[in-house]
Amino acid sequence: MTSIFPRFLPLAALGLLLAPAAAHAQQYQPTATGLRVSTDSLMVEVQFYSPEIVRVLKQPKNVEAAKKSLVVTQAPAPGKLKYSQKNGQVTISSPTTQVVVNEKTGQVSFRTAKGQPLLSEQTLGSRFTPKKDLGAATYRVRQVFQLAPGEAVYGLGQHQDGHLNYRGQKVLMKQKSLDIALPVLHSGKGYGVLWDNYSTTNFSDAAAGTVFDSEIGDCVDYYLLNGQGTADGVVARYRQLTGQAPMFPRWTLGFWQSKERYKSQDETVGVVEKYRALGVPLDGIVQDWQYWGEDNDLWNDMAFNNPKFPNPQAMVDRVHALHAHQMISVWPSFGKKSKPYQELASKDMLFDFITWPRTPHVKVYDAFDPAARDIYWKYLNQGIFKFGMDAWWMDATEPDQLQPFDTDDDNETALGSFRRVRNAYPLVATSGVYEHQRQATADKRVFILTRSAFAGQQRYGTMVWSSDVDSRWDVLAKQIPAALNLSLTGFPYWNSDIGGFFPSGQYPKGVKDPAFQELYTRWQQFAALTPMMRSHGEYTPREIYQFGERGTWAFDSQAKFIDLRYRLQPYLYSLMWQVTSRAGTPMRALAMDFANDPKVSDMGTEYMFGPAFLVRPVTEAQYVNRPDRNVPVPPDFSKTKGVEVYLPAGASWFDFWTGKRQPGGQTVQRETPIDVMPLYVRAGSVLPLGPHQQYTGEKADAPLEIRVYPGANGEFTLYEDENDNYNYEKGAFATIKMRWDDKARQLTFDNRTGNFPGMQAARTFRVVLADEQHGTGIGADDAPAKEVKYAGQKTTVKL
CATH class of the missing domain: 2.60.40.1180 (Golgi alpha-mannosidase II)
Incomplete structure (x- = not known):
């Protein structure tokens, strides 16, 4: 198997810390894209990919470790560069960015064109610890930066810990259900760092420094993204480097209905027919798993083997005739009797680790192998896409490794050990479907829903969801900072299961429990102001008619926000174009638009949705007091409750529901009847x-x-x-x-x-x-x- 990480020359007696205690000054070497500096133990290369994007590559001296990035699509384009040398330091400057390299230690620091500090490595911040991986010599790589006091940092993907600002925090960056490891750090100072490594990485920030520590790496490899002081500038540089996000179909902005799972094609079609009969808007219906049959040996066979789906063409045609669209669940794993399994196994393209469902016969395919991706699409096309299927739900693209069986990283991929590249699996898995569908037709835009992502994946028509989250109020509250940090990494499209996926532990009476109805109703209001509005979950049905009839509080509130979603479509579709054409960001942490207001730098309870809307979801129960989860009690609407809303300084704000205008820079109390979520519109919108x-x-x-x-x-x-x-x-x-x-x-x-x-x-x-x-x-x-x-x-x- 060919690796993107070529083996390097062995070094004798290499110390763990590759920075000399003392060394004479070295001459730098200009290159076509920047410069090289050689210290006693390090080779440092600086490459300008644009005036605002700078790559830093470090490796032990005399090591050949050229690397082809899975993430970066842009070629270096340095433009005009200037060089200067003084006091043992060499400075290379573009019109917007200065890079200073210490010729003795290899330390690198970054400044604006006016010399204002952006980011600096620590003097002895680069560390290479020798180790073996599948018998070959490599390193554990570590880079330490020094941030400014009070500097806020965001990003790192999606981690459902409730944090927005990651100063003083530790994050394990390893793909798994609920957590998305996306190695982009976004600073409130208006710059970003893309850490281009695909292995498990520990991020930490403390007084001693800010650290990226990766399990495997032949080199330190990162990119400085100079946003020139703005958050949107950082995102724009990231997308310039790793690929722009294409347009989704307009209908994806409508309301989506799903559950785990519709058990027949009649049930699936029947849901759409019921929505049409009720006059409640709907654009998407989702067919989850086991349409291939209930035998796990046929897991993900990518064919309608289940006798309850006797005519899939008629099912898709009927959904289309009802002016709706259909998404279907597919997985990266296969049962031993499935046709894809048999072909992939014959070519040694399956991994050997335990995944869900827990059976020794279900195995994950090697999506790092382009030939395996061809096979995957062949069966997807022949068994599903040919019917006119509209969208893909690519589940478990981490891929899912069940604990405590998630340590078998010695599986060999087409690009080396799974340990080396594991975090990039969702990137290559989604790329195969996107690229093959683009080759198949230009008439149907690719739309992929998946629960994991990696840097660069936005270029593959991907929408992520926050995985199988619990149905709890505190989990709902944590969705907001999780979504905002993913957006700040440059990934624009996110959503969550309305109501949470797992209600049974908290709400054993399910949809008949008014306490669950209140949680679901508030979650749905939040979802209406996110990139995708999608109802989904196990155990209890989620269709609007399960909550009561028109005229009941749960039904009417849900219908109101579905209607709001459709009225907002011209605004939402225009935002989608801004994502594609101008590297826009729909879900926006308040610090993106109000950087001069210190009160919003760590505010994870509110956000901007596009340039107009300030959104403050209700994330606590207000009307159903349930002391015993097994005993449903009716809601008490005798007194209207409320929440505090901070209106950012620098603008005045209109209450969307009443038209009342109020100045920014203050906290207001907003009443929240069950059918109202606080929404404010910025003056000038x-x-x-x-x-x-x-x-x-x-x-x-x-x-x-x-x-x-x-x-x-x-x-x-x-x-x-x-x-x-x-x-x-x-x-x-x-x-x-x-x-x-x-x-x-x-x-x-x-x-x-x-x-x-x-x-x-x-x-x-x-x-x-x-x-x-x-x-x-x-x-x-x-x-x-x-x-x-x-x-x-x-x-x-x-x-």
């Missing part, structure tokens, strides 16, 4: 809202409501295209910039830019000025509005 509809595209020609929140100048760019193909990559899309001049009290629709087949040449906008007198919310159809007929040319309306 221009918010496009779509019609009430049952599915995406039902009323494509309906007027759009353009809601203006006065108090500051603002703008928003409305994006439109064909909704579900890749023609946008060829320029088939249109944008309309809307600009609000607060002093002149006028909204300008600029000339439309671009076009696409089927575009509305003329359309109607209903422009509404938000205020407390008329209220806002999702149903302001009766609010005073000015109707604007727009035909693509610049149009201005006075309010």
Whole structure:
């Protein structure tokens, strides 16, 4: 098997700490992309990938350890560089970034173009500890940085520990259910670090320094991402380096219904039919496992062997006829009687460790091998995709290794030991499906839901979910910082199981328990303001009609927020375009937009959703007091409860539901009846809202409501295209910039830019000025509005 990590030359008597106690100054060597510095024991190379992206590569002297990155897609493009040398230090500068290398020790530090410190290694911060891996010589690698006092750091993937700021914390970065190891550190100072290593890594921050300590590595390899002082700049540099996120289909923004599991095709289709009969919007239905049969020896056979799914083509066709779309669960593991297992086993492409379901016959395939990825897609295409399946639920892409059996890392992959590359498994697993579907058709955009991710995976059409979380209020609260830190690593798309996956331990009466209904209702409100709104869980059904009838509190609250989701579609789809075209971030920690407000630097209870919405989910029970979990009690709505909401400084804020305007920089008490989650809109926002509809595209020609929140100048760019193909990559899309001049009290629709087949040449906008007198919310159809007929040319309306 060929490795991306070529073996290196052995060194005699190599010390653990490769930094000399004393050495004479060395001459640096300029290179086409930066420079090299050789100390007595280290070779240090600095490579500029852009003026703001700098790679640092360190390895023991006389070691050949060239590495091809699985993560980085950009080639070095240094631009114009300047060199200087003084007092044993060499400085190499781009127009925006300075890198200083100590010629004696190999220590590297980074500064802005004006010489302001960004990040520095510790003097003796690079350590290589010799070890063996599958009999070959390698190292445990460690790099120590020194952060500034009070500097906040975020990112590192998704870790459900409740932390937003990781100063003073330790994090085990090892892929597993619930935790996503994504080695990107995001500093509140406006820079980031991508640690390009794929083995289990310990991150820690303490007074002694900030450490990345990886189990396997032939070199220290990391990238400094100079965001030039902004969080969005850091994310942009990360995506520039590792790949941009493609567009999802527009219908993915609708409501998704799922459970563990629908046991027949009639049940699956019946759920969609029931939603249509009730008039509750729905766009996605999910078919979870065992459609292949209930025998684990056929696990993930990628075929409808189950007799309760006798005609999968008819199932998919019926879902499509109901104007919905279908996702199906697939796994990286196979039972011994499945056809993929037999072919992969014959070619030695299966790992030998215990995974779920716990049976010796289920084995995970080597997704690091491109030939194995070809085989995986062959069966996926022949057995499922051919029916017109719309989306993939790639479960357990960590892949799942059951404790205490998760230490067998000696399995050999196509790229070396599993120990060496384990954290990158979800990256290569999703890449195989994305790339093969792109080759198969350009008419259906790839949409992959998966529970694990790695650096660069955003380029493979991936949405992650936070795994099989418990149905508890404290778990709901921890979803918020978990999602925000994943966003700060540069991964834009996240969601969670509405209501939590495991309710049985806390709510044995399930959906009939008012306490679970309250938790589910609040979780669903939160989900409406995340990148994907998806109901899922085991033990108890989650369909809206299981909670009661229209007119009951749980049903009506859920219907209200599903309706809100659909009204927000023009806003959400335009945000998706910002992700693809400008490296945007939908779920935003408040520090991204209000860096000058110290109160938000470690606030994990609220977030911005796009440029307009401040979201404060309700994460505590308020109306059901249940002293005994086995005895359901009715809710008590006799007194309206509330929560505290901090309104960030630097803006004024409108209550979305009432239109009341309040200044920022203060904490307010907001009442939270069961059908209200605190939502505030930043003054100056221009918010496009779509019609009430049952599915995406039902009323494509309906007027759009353009809601203006006065108090500051603002703008928003409305994006439109064909909704579900890749023609946008060829320029088939249109944008309309809307600009609000607060002093002149006028909204300008600029000339439309671009076009696409089927575009509305003329359309109607209903422009509404938000205020407390008329209220806002999702149903302001009766609010005073000015109707604007727009035909693509610049149009201005006075309010």
